[in-house]
Amino acid sequence: MSTVLVVDDERNYLIVLDDLLSEEGYEVLTASSGPEALEIIKNTPVHTVLSDIKMPGMNGVELLDEIRNLDSDLPVILMTAFAEVDQAVEAMKKGALDHIQKPFDNEEIKKAVRRGVEKRLLLQNIRYLQTELGALWGNIVGKSKAMERVFTIMKKVADTPTTVLIHGESGTGKELIARGLHKSSSRANAPFVSINCAAVPETLLESELFGYEKGAFTGAYSLKQGKFEVADKGTLFLDEVGEMSLGLQVKLLRVLQEQEFQRVGGSKDIKVDVRVIAATNKDLKEEVDAGRFRADLYFRLNVVQIRVPPLRERKEDIPLLVAHFLKKLEGKLGRTVREVDPAAMSCFYRHVWPGNIRELENVLERAVVLCKGSTITVDDLPIEMREPSEIDRGVEDLISWEKGLAATLDSIEERIIRLALKKADNVQAQAAKLLGVSRSNLQYKMKKYGMLS
Template sequence: MTDRAGIIVVDDEINIRNALVTVLSKQGYDVRGVGSGEEALEELTRCGAELVITDLKMPGVGGIEFIRRLKAAWPETEVVVMTAYGSIDTAVEAMRSGAYDYLTKPIDRERFPLVVTKALERRALANENKQLRDRLETRVRYDQMVGESEPMQRVYSLVEMVADSGVTVLLTGESGTGKELVARAIHHKSARADGPFVTLNCGALPENLFESELFGYEKGAFTGATTTKVGRFELADNGTLLLDEIGELSLKSQVDFLRVLETKEFRRLGGTKVIKVDARIVAATNRNLEEAVKQGDFREDLYYRLNVVPIRLPPLRERGEDIPLLAERFLREFSAQHHRDLKEISRDVMRLMRLYAWPGNIRQLRNLMERLVITVKEPAIQPEHLPEEIQASQEHARTMVVTLGTSLNDIEREAIRRTLAEVVNHREKAAKLLGISLRALQYKIKEYGIRE
């Protein structure tokens, strides 16, 4: 062990106490032995401990009262109680008071180290989850965006730079990567933050409805137009208009929109009055618009008007170090929403989730965490609770799919990240698998900003 776990053994029988201290010391733990609950509380106040192993029958403060005081002051410290074989009811009462497990005297030499290991693993897992929650409090940025990976730092930087400029922004990225959140972040960090944020999903509208949704219509403009309707573009005046799935627009709709994008003027359907609007345009797409231009499916002039400042949203597989933060965030959100106890995520689960490719990106992870909150009854989420495709991700961990055009730096960074995840951040093993020196690996980790 690099950092030796601190254990306090509490027993007024000196022979038992010394024997347990000796056994645990040989296993590499930092062990201190005391003869009473009062001494143990003093020792905890002085230097703390990850685990307390205590007898229940002691002079002075009784075992149950000792546990209650301990858990009140140091709730994160795990407790294992020792009791005589005929006093199991007392051990159960101790567990209700906060003890993790119990051992019967005489101590079973085979079970003893297993109980100690599991108690310390539980303590470590709780500590890791607390650290995740603490990091999460400081890492939720820009209107609920979560992430501290290097790809997300680039996104944050671009959001900062463009927010107040008023230029048109084109958000690209796979479905489920959070493009609307980025659009909202740009809006909320701009001078238009007090204005409206309006969205229009271009992919959900047939061609004949796009114009009326975007520009609105006057009463009597067509059969069924019994009232005047204000369009999304007008509603976004002095604010931001997000045109989602812009790549799905028909060529005719592209022409209509291009004209308005250039002049910021339009007429409602059936109207004669020219309406001028000051709306910031943010467009989003999961299509490759450059390729669509080459194929004649998207107008080149509109593409260049939209692509003033492009921001690419990285897929979740490129920002694996953000998965623990995102998972914790969604776990807390859905636990509160469904009134369930907050569960912990085991190390093995986190490892499998970091190895998985997440074709549905953040949306898929969010849906999974809601499912786990509802279906898992145990206090910690384990690998068997995960869908089969995620459980099987370890079998495919050494396979990387590289998209044509991906930079060599991005490929190298992803190879290092996945290798570290595979060996649970054991740098020496990772360096050996990658065929480079440990020093070179350490340099690359720092260069690419990889968080372990």
């Protein structure tokens, strides 16, 4: 049960607010002065404080200052009379979550308190991730079922020499996963070396990985160690390994099998003890079938696979990620933006996030730069996030309010089946595979919609 502390020197307000918030399911504590409230906060877990501004001795703004010193994450909502608006503005600048004018509307109070409690619980989750999970996995944020599956595999494989293949779309945080595995292994004090195979020209990638001897080619004026040598006793992270040429794949396979290699222009075998973690946004099995990736190397890399879910499959993590990045951006930009308002958060949930976590961080940085206050609004978001997506508009076009839900769903299903058949050149077995159903099920549906005689 969440706890709300109500502070007011007028007993009638304490009674009314106690009754109102207790009916909402909160545990309500009351205090008639600022010092009494501070004692409660020091000794009792509190999720939100609801305080009057005008009180004898320590007023609400002064109480806010003291609370910020004790617990900067604790949401404080201030109640003001009309004459105290200037103080309320000052309090908002100092970090108050909201201010409500007396005489107050019950629904407004309930809405503000609910927002405060939700924010407190969210920040507590962030602290948990930064301490408990952060101690293991660094900056990886997530409590969704999809991320729990990732953490489960990471925990099992982290402190082993096993090669790991991380699969995920661009921007999902594959390198963070690799760093988390390294940090939680017995190799944590040895180097973590990363190379993006897609970012290095093919002609240079071999010398980057294996190094070269002096005089190996024009411009090789001195011996250079490659990534494998630098990563000795540690971890080498090969990002976008699917971009590697077939010729270089043979040499990588030898290192994985023998733990030895030769520098470019050299003849001496160099022994290393390196754990390899690879990542790709491609389906390497399909690349093998297409002849673009060696099957033997694929099996060497794919001992344990970790699939990192795209953001659209873990949208319940969005509030945690938003809070994490806002804290990070506060240090980077020197601007304190504490939250995203509900309308803007709806845009975050609705957005498809093709760029995943990286796109989310960029959107938030833009919003923090443009934000006029301490709360991100819809106006601070890119135009493509404010407007319904083509998918949303397409769904609206399909809805027939006159027919009702069942008939509308049938209409959508029929259209999808026709599209699948068209894509499969009317080959039913192929269309069934595209749709993820059996051929007999597809034929039943086709008869249902008059597509078979």
